[in-house]
Amino acid sequence: MATGYSPRRGGESFDGAKAALFLGSRLLVIRRDDRPGISFPGALDFPGGGREGAETPDETLAREMREEVGLEMARAEMLWRRPFDSATGPGKVWFFVLRMGSEAESAIRFGDEGQGWSLMAPEAFLAAPDAVPALQARLRLWQAL
Template sequence: MELLDSRMDFQCCKIALICGDKVLTILRDDKDDIPCPNMWELPGGGREEDETPFGCVAREVYEELNIQLSKDDVIWSWIYPSMLDENKKSVFLVGKLTQEQFESIIFGDEGQSYKLVSIEEFLTSDRVVPQLQERVRDYVEKDK
């Protein structure tokens, strides 16, 4: 996937890590000065310097969960408008997560907690960041 190594201009990269029929979610901090406080979201975050999309998401996933991602884990990618500035790009990835990786998570200092939830629950909950629901839905429906 050439998108993973692209030097295009993008603002952030998020990843839906799928383990069986579940997706890994992180509960955002409950702070008034951040977007979507106390909502469930996906790992990932803002680009630093001239990172590639994979470099950005691999760094963020390591910082947030202490998981070492490999490019082979990534199974789908797409470009969307950024959630913070629709004139900028955001990269969305879907990757595989093993049960062993989930059990070895060391949670970082961003967010309140993490859990695996069914994809169905992620798509229907009113406590999930809506744009991320849309992106996961695009992935789920891509084969239909």
């Protein structure tokens, strides 16, 4: 994890956080809402979202994971994290790769954002024509390391 980021350091300039979350060997994928006014309506997405207040990237992702799928980030193994330019506007977002055991599937409690969730092989997400392209690129980058 060569990022130089410390979750305790304040003042980090970023707008949000997303995570490729593996449950066993499959990725947890969310189908975005399909309504006007949002980026990538109806697309395949990963858990995560916008920063609130003075949250760190880790705090942002932990809150979003609880809200969206009811999972606790503290239970996940951190595989990688890195800041990227936002795919939807100016600013930075953090991208995480996390892993939990496949048994975490039984703990998923889908929130009120998005149309639903599924587990899929990483290759299927990377090949999906309706996935958020920036997330596909970031996952490919991590796989190439």
